[in-house]
Amino acid sequence: PTYMREKIDYDIVDYYLPAAKTAYIKLYINNVYWGLYLMVEQLNKNFLKREFSTSDGNHYKADRQCFLDSYNNLQMKFEKKTHEAENDWSDLTNLIQELNNPITNTNTYIEQIHKVLNVDGVLWYLAFRNLMVNLDSYIGNPHNYYIYNNPVDDRFHIIPWDLNESIGAFNEG
Secondary structure, three states, X not given: OHHHHHHHHHHHHOOOOOOOOEEEEEEEEOOEEEEEEEEEOOOOHHHHHHHHOOOOOOEEEEOOOOOOOOOOOHHHHEEEOOOHHHOOOHHHHHHHHHHOOOOOOHHHHHHHHHHHEOHHHHHHHHXXXXXXXXXXXXXXXXXXXXXXXXXXXXXXXXXXXXXXXXXXXXXXX
16 A cells, blocks of 8 residues: 555646656665665656746745745745745745735635636645545645746646655554
């Protein structure tokens, strides 16, 4: 089950969201067979170019307690994976601010959120994390995902990551 869990999840989610490619490998080190392992594509610039046609946007990895509800300590919660030297987090700060603005007009709020976030992608992501019972994700212990600000549509897109705790393997202790 351990070898199948992550592979099954990535194969399914890849139909609906940008997701890493996976394959099984027989691992040999110095001609010594170490066993069968799952190889998971890195979510780097090559991945971004394939999935979004550009890697020019800001790409963030959610590391610790990364609910999108506060922009306090962003650099402690997220790891910036592109444009690190620029140290500009304003796009992520803006996303969090837009998500957490008090709702005075529901229609205006919905329109505004769709401008800064791929809402359909996020809904697919949340549905799949629930379907695959992966609590080691945004729905449980909020981390193990990436978000990418795609300059083509100027919206953030969520990208699943580290799916090895799928199918109920993670129980948060």
